[in-house]
Amino acid sequence: MRKAIAITLSSTRDRFAGGGDAGTFILQKLIAFAKGLLFNILGVCILVGIWYIVSLVTKGALPTPVATFAVLWELIKDPFYDYGPNDKGIGLQLGSSIVRVFSGFALGALVAIPAGLLIGASNFCKKMFYPIVQVLKPVSPLAWFPIGLVAFESASKATIFIIFITSLWPTLINTAFGVASLPDDHKNVAKAFGFSRWKYLTKVLLPYSLPHIITGLRLSIGVAWLVIVAGEMLSGGIGIGFFVWDSWNALSLEKVISAILIIGIVGLLLDKVFSWIEKRVTYSV
Template sequence: MKKLLNLQTYLPLLFGIGSAVILIGAWWGISVLTNSEIPSPLMTWAVFNEMLATPFYDYGPNDKGIGNQLVSSLIRVFSGFGLGSLVAIPLGLLIGSSKTAFRLINPIIQILRPVSPLAWFPLGLLAFKAAEGATIFIIFVTSLWPTLINTAFGVASIPQDHKNVAKAYGFSRWKYITKVIIPFALPHIITGLRLSIGVAWMVIVAGEMLSGGVGIGFFVWDSWNALSLEKILSAILIIGTVGLLLDKGFDWLQKRFAFA
């Protein structure tokens, strides 16, 4: 029993190590096949260590440490994601609880949702007259759809029995929202938020490549201009790791509020 318990305890760690071995092995193989045109893990690791040695240096607008770049990107991501959530959750509650609202708004959602994030960038520049505002704008627009759709689905899935009980007890509209709609839809809302933060984190890289200045996306583009593939690969690893941590955070929230 103890052996089984110990195995189950360390199983996630073993799978994580196995995944890392597969990734590094595939990476090393690609490096060999391309005659090191794609830097090997060891070559990238050496540059990565140099980047981490002084992550928060600031020598001017276009010369900042990777820590500063990452913090700037995270601020933009959470700004756009937060604004998108403030719009998506109330609108999703409305669409999910009203067939009339669904019929009016759903066609708009289906038209706007597939639009590429980069297509919104010129409109953001026009509206905010600055690349910073435009970048947050495209994150806002593209990250709100998963939360909106999942929230609406959660509200629309409330069983009729729940609605009948609320009517029998004479719940006011506010009490119905707070005691029935939100508790039932909360797992779906968190699922939407989890998907939205993933979208926001993907969009930030493309947005910062266009906007320039500072940020992890700009760092990738600047490294490409400097022909430093090691820095690009290091940035990709950082982007992936941060994305994983964000996803795990919302996964924890999802399990925390999941129905038993």
């Protein structure tokens, strides 16, 4: 009986100790999060301080943070109004840009991933196509815009085209690198078990290359979001890029800077999403 009681007390003590360890772990995580948040707030305050000093030095040529944040609040207070083709809320402008970005990005991924698998798996394809990739990759997005206009006869579709053509390269290159870096041991095991090509692709090649593919997609979405502003400045109509250009023509730097802040925040959120996915598929040996 005494032995049973002793075992029960020992088990209870261990549970409390484990709970203490879990509580300490959670507390450490909260402290680390609070420190990170504090540093982020400090960095933002320094940036706003520099901005305020520059606005004073330029004697009002650059709007102050207070004036800009007041305009930003007006923009986000009613983001979805629609008073005609040239007067739409910032939410509608942003939504239109996001649709174009993901349309071009998705088309680019559909081409880049199979092409990257092919180039990475075949030395013949690499020798034949990789030089073409290196030639086309550095071409400016704006240089593709006239070709898009000729091909699609639509400014909106031309914008999607330049997003497609410029965002596919990071995914293609990272996919090819991931496939090419597959260890020989993996290939030998697949041969030893007599894997078919489809099983080799789905059970060995794609799982091993997936972290590289997600990294490429993360870089590609950043490029796509970068390109949309320049593309919409040329295409006009509706979109966050057109909003920036239209605000500049109206001599409203407050709206221009507000749009820049919104563009930066959305870009940060997109990067965080793909970073989270990247961590979920990355494994350590």
